[in-house]
Every structure is written in structure tokens, then in C-alpha cells.
Amino acid sequence: MSAPAETEIAIVGAGIVALSCALELVQSGRTVTLVAPEDDESGASYGNAGVIADYAVMPVGTPDVLRNLPRLLFDRDSPLAIRPAAVASLTPWLLRFMRESLPRRAEANAQAIAALLAPTPSAWAAMAAQIGARSLLKPLGSLYLFETEAERRAADFRAYRRHGVAVEEIGRDELGQLQPGLPTGIGAGAAFFPNTVTVNDPKEVLRLLRSNVRAAGVEHLQAKVDRIERVRTGVQLTGHGLTLRARKVVLAAGAWSRPLAAMAGDQVPLDTERGYHLEYDGIAPFIRQMTPVSRGFYFCPMAGRLRVAGTVELGGLHAPPSPHRWAALERGARAILPDLPEPSRRWMGFRPSLPDSRPVIGPSQGGGDVIHAFGHGHLGLTLAPVTARIVTALVSGNTPETDITPYLPSRF
Ligand SMILES: Cc1cc2nc3c(=O)[nH]c(=O)nc-3n(C[C@H](O)[C@H](O)[C@H](O)COP(=O)(O)OP(=O)(O)OC[C@H]3O[C@@H](n4cnc5c(N)ncnc54)[C@H](O)[C@@H]3O)c2cc1C
Structure with missing residues (x-):
């Protein structure tokens, strides 16, 4: 039998989190190998709304969401729905989510998220400069649109x-200046986050990251990891056609990380919030990203097209997309833009989500030779460069700039 391939640091995954970690680690002088199936468009990193959401301090679970949960979950058109077939398997996750939505927990979760968001703008600017992606970042701010007076109030x-986020209250009249394409009569006002930066093509960011890490010497083994185990000389990853030994492993396989984390010694309640998008080629009705707050999706101006992305469906990793969710997204988009044409394409993907909306970042309880970097929920694009800095510090045995206590797997 031939000897297994060897590397210093193996990263499981090739989404935005894994690639950001690979970039930072290879720049710190490490020898890095990425292990993930062939590049495709199934990862959440491809289909997201492209917002570097510096304002998104609120966890998904809040007292407000808790109060409305039954109505939200069982209304098929609501921005947060559950597939009926998944209710039984998701009950443990939902119970934890409900507990995390209580006032004190939600506030602690907001603080934990805010601590990761604070260094995000500078970390993103640095990464974009390194990979030649500066022109893809649009510093135009972001709008939360209130459609009714009640929503505004x-x-x-x-x-x-309270969490240090810059936000301006925008009246009905100013709305038209900030978003000239908004049809007259729509909107009672908005919250404007002036410092928010959006990415006008997440796929292009991934491409640039991939080509930069490849140029820096990172090898990508195209394989699915089925097993992680500690062996005498390090950590071994195995899968179909794969046997790789590494000194350290970074687990960044997004929504698919749970069984691999368990093999490393950590039981984490990771599940998925499925999200949907529609794309409309060749139209640019809006100049800046905008969310009609009660509908749970974003209008995202992207290169050569409009993407309408968002909403949450609790439904696990295996069920096919629900056509009903695309139809609901389309109806919601047409409520704001009645003249939208037929979508050019439709997509569904898997946010890697913990009930407390905090990612899992830090050494495994089974040993520091496996470092976790998954579970970024709604904020993986935003938090990828900061996560990469933390992971690189941990790999080097240094203390990360951000206190990682709130993100450790031992919190469960
Ligand atoms: C509709 C929608 C809108 C969103 N909008 C935003 C937004 O505006 N801003 C924001 O910050 N975030 C947003 N998000 C969330 C963000 O996209 C995710 O948090 C982020 O992409 C997660 O990145 P990841 O690298 O952890 O996972 P993914 O991108 O899902 O990548 C997982 C990787 O792991 C690999 N993998 C899986 N299993 C294995 C295995 N067994 N072995 C090896 N490799 C494996 C996959 O092939 C893939 O390469 C949105 C998500 C959705 C769905």
C-alpha cells in the first residue's frame, strides 16, 4: 500500500471561509492543502446576497422572532418557514433556538457577533486588496426599507x-434620492447603514481567492472527506481516493461540518437555514442593496444582473429545493418592482447555522490539531477574513486579536 500524502495544514472545504483561511495561512508561511469536492455552485458562498454586513449585530433569534415564531414557521410564505417533513428532526435545534431567543441570551449573542464584526471592515479591505478584488466592493451603504408606518415605528x-453601528433614519422623501429606482408610493422610510460595503459578484471573489491561493502554492485535492482521525503522526483525512495526513486540520466545510466535527471530538448542534435566490439578467433597477424588512430578502445589484436573495427555510441538507419558496420570493420582489421579467435563474443553498447565531471557531475539544471554522450562518461572507486571522493565530500558537471564548465548541 502506498504511503498517504502529507501536508502541514489541511483545510476541509473550499468556500469563502476555507479559501480565506488558506490565503492567510499560506501568507504566514504555512504549507496548505485544500480538500473539497470539485468547485461548483452548491456552496452558500456562491449564492449569497453579497453584503459585508457590518451592521448585522442582531442574532437570528430575538425576543421579537420568538413571539412570532409559530406564525412565521407555519406560514409557507413567511421569510422564516419550516418544511413540514423536517419538523421532527429539527425539534432539538428549534428548542435551542427558542432558548437563545430569550432577552439575555439574545443580547449575549449580539455582543459575540459584534466582537467579530468590529475588525471586519479592515480585514475585508486588506483581503480584497491582496487578491485584486477591490473593484468588486461597492461602498454604497445598505437600506432596510420599511413598507408601512407601523414597520418604521x-x-x-x-x-x-448600542453596538456601535452607524445607522441613519431616512424619511419617505429622502428615500427616492438614495434609491432612485424605487417606484413612487413604495416605502414609508428606511434605516440606512452608510458604511456597509457590498460585493457585486460573490462568484468572482471566490474565483480570485482560488487563483491567488493556487498561485501561492496551495494544492486543492478534489475529494470529499468522509473521515477525520488522529493518528500517531498527525491527523488523517480519508475519503474516496483520498488519504491525507496533516499536522493540523482546519474544518471549514460549512453546513456539512457537523459529522466531521463529531469525529474530531465535538458534538455541535449545527444545522442549516436554506436560502434561495433569483437572478434577473441585464437589469439594474436599484443602485444600492436594499432589504424590505418584513420580507426577509435583499435586492442585490450585481455585475450585469439583479439578484433577489434571502429568506430562511428550515429543511435539512437532503430535501430538494421547494419551488414554492422561489414563487414566494418572486411574488415578494414583484410587490416592490411590479415590472420584473421572468427570472433568468433560480438557486438554493445551505447556510451553516447554530441556534445562537455564533460561528464555531477554535480548537477542537479532542485536541488543538483540529481547528474549527464553520457555522457562520447569515454572515459567512462578512466574517471570512476575520475568521482566517483567528485561525492563523491559533495554528501559529499565538493569541488571536479577538477573544474566541464565545465561539468555542465547548459552549454546547
Ligand atoms: C441566500 C443567502 C444569502 C446570504 N447572504 C449573505 C450576505 O449577504 N452576507 C454574508 O456575510 N453572508 C451571507 N450568507 C451566508 C454565507 O453565504 C455563508 O455563511 C457562507 O457562504 C458560508 O461559507 P462556508 O465557506 O462556511 O460554506 P460553503 O460556502 O457552503 O462551503 C462549504 C464547502 O465545504 C465543502 N464540503 C462539504 N462537505 C465536505 C466534505 N465532506 N469534505 C470536503 N469538503 C466538503 C463544500 O464542497 C464547500 O466547498 C447568505 C447565505 C444564503 C444562503
Whole structure:
């Protein structure tokens, strides 16, 4: 039998988190190998809304969401729905989610998210400069659109400010100046996050990251990891046609990380919030990214097209996409833009989500030779460069700039 291939650091995954870690690690002088199936468009990193969401301090679970949960979950058109067939298997995750939505927990989760968001703008700017992606970043801010007076009155601007987020209250009249394409009569006002930067093509960011890490010497083994085990000389990854030994392994396989984390010694309640998008080629109705708050999706101006992305469906990793969810997204988009044509394409992907909306970042409880970097939920694009800095510090035995206690797998 031939000897297994060897590397210093193996990273499981090839989405935005894994690639950002590979870039930072290879720049710190490490020999890095990525292990993931062939590049495709199934990862959440391809189909997201492209927002570097510096304002998104609120966890998904809040007292407000908790109050409305039954109505939200069982209304098939709501922005947060559950597939009926998945109710039984998701009950443990939902119960934890409900507990995390209680006021004190939700506030602690918001603080944990805010601590990761604080260094995000500078970390993203540095990464974009390194990979030649600066022109893909649009510093135009982001709008939360209130469609009714009641929504405007209910908006809690203080909660954002308490966490240091810059936000401006925009009246009906100013809305038209900030978003000239908005049809007259739509919108009672908005929250404007002036410092938010959006990515106008997540796929292009991935391509640039891939080509940069490849040029820096990172090998990509195209294989699915079925097993992680500690052996005498390090950590061994195995899969179909794969036997790779590494000194350290970074687990960054997004929504698919749970069984691999368990093999490394950590039981984490990772599940998925399925998200959907529609794309409309050749149209640019809006100049800046905008979310009609009650609908749970974003209008995302992207290179050569409009993407309408978002909503949450709890439904696990295996069920096919629900055509009904695309139809609901389309109806919601047409409520704001009645003249939208037929979508050019449709997509569904898997956010890797923990019930407390915090990622899992840090050494495995089974030993520091496996480092976790998954579970970024709604914020993986945003938090990838900061995660990469933390992972690189941990690999080098240094103390990360951000206190990682709130993200450790031992919190469960
Ligand atoms: C509709 C939607 C909108 C979103 N909008 C935003 C947004 O605006 N801003 C934001 O910050 N975030 C957003 N997100 C969330 C963000 O996209 C995710 O958090 C992020 O992409 C997760 O990245 P990842 O690298 O962890 O996982 P993924 O991109 O899913 O990558 C997982 C990787 O692991 C690999 N893999 C899986 N199993 C194995 C295995 N067994 N062995 C080896 N490799 C494996 C896969 O092939 C893939 O390469 C959105 C998500 C959705 C769905």
C-alpha cells in the first residue's frame, strides 16, 4: 500500500471561509492543502446576497422572532418557514433556538457577533486588496426599507447604536434620492447603514481567492472527506481516493461540518437555514442593496444582473429545493418592482447555522490539531477574513486579536 500524502495544514472545504483561511495561512508561511469536492455552485458562498454586513449585530433569534415564531414557521410564505417533513428532526435545534431567543441570551449573542464584526471592515479591505478584488466592493451603504408606518415605528435604531453601528433614519422623501429606482408610493422610510460595503459578484471573489491561493502554492485535492482521525503522526483525512495526513486540520466545510466535527471530538448542534435566490439578467433597477424588512430578502445589484436573495427555510441538507419558496420570493420582489421579467435563474443553498447565531471557531475539544471554522450562518461572507486571522493565530500558537471564548465548541 502506498504511503498517504502529507501536508502541514489541511483545510476541509473550499468556500469563502476555507479559501480565506488558506490565503492567510499560506501568507504566514504555512504549507496548505485544500480538500473539497470539485468547485461548483452548491456552496452558500456562491449564492449569497453579497453584503459585508457590518451592521448585522442582531442574532437570528430575538425576543421579537420568538413571539412570532409559530406564525412565521407555519406560514409557507413567511421569510422564516419550516418544511413540514423536517419538523421532527429539527425539534432539538428549534428548542435551542427558542432558548437563545430569550432577552439575555439574545443580547449575549449580539455582543459575540459584534466582537467579530468590529475588525471586519479592515480585514475585508486588506483581503480584497491582496487578491485584486477591490473593484468588486461597492461602498454604497445598505437600506432596510420599511413598507408601512407601523414597520418604521417599530424599528429599533438604538439597538444598532448600542453596538456601535452607524445607522441613519431616512424619511419617505429622502428615500427616492438614495434609491432612485424605487417606484413612487413604495416605502414609508428606511434605516440606512452608510458604511456597509457590498460585493457585486460573490462568484468572482471566490474565483480570485482560488487563483491567488493556487498561485501561492496551495494544492486543492478534489475529494470529499468522509473521515477525520488522529493518528500517531498527525491527523488523517480519508475519503474516496483520498488519504491525507496533516499536522493540523482546519474544518471549514460549512453546513456539512457537523459529522466531521463529531469525529474530531465535538458534538455541535449545527444545522442549516436554506436560502434561495433569483437572478434577473441585464437589469439594474436599484443602485444600492436594499432589504424590505418584513420580507426577509435583499435586492442585490450585481455585475450585469439583479439578484433577489434571502429568506430562511428550515429543511435539512437532503430535501430538494421547494419551488414554492422561489414563487414566494418572486411574488415578494414583484410587490416592490411590479415590472420584473421572468427570472433568468433560480438557486438554493445551505447556510451553516447554530441556534445562537455564533460561528464555531477554535480548537477542537479532542485536541488543538483540529481547528474549527464553520457555522457562520447569515454572515459567512462578512466574517471570512476575520475568521482566517483567528485561525492563523491559533495554528501559529499565538493569541488571536479577538477573544474566541464565545465561539468555542465547548459552549454546547
Ligand atoms: C441566500 C443567502 C444569502 C446570504 N447572504 C449573505 C450576505 O449577504 N452576507 C454574508 O456575510 N453572508 C451571507 N450568507 C451566508 C454565507 O453565504 C455563508 O455563511 C457562507 O457562504 C458560508 O461559507 P462556508 O465557506 O462556511 O460554506 P460553503 O460556502 O457552503 O462551503 C462549504 C464547502 O465545504 C465543502 N464540503 C462539504 N462537505 C465536505 C466534505 N465532506 N469534505 C470536503 N469538503 C466538503 C463544500 O464542497 C464547500 O466547498 C447568505 C447565505 C444564503 C444562503
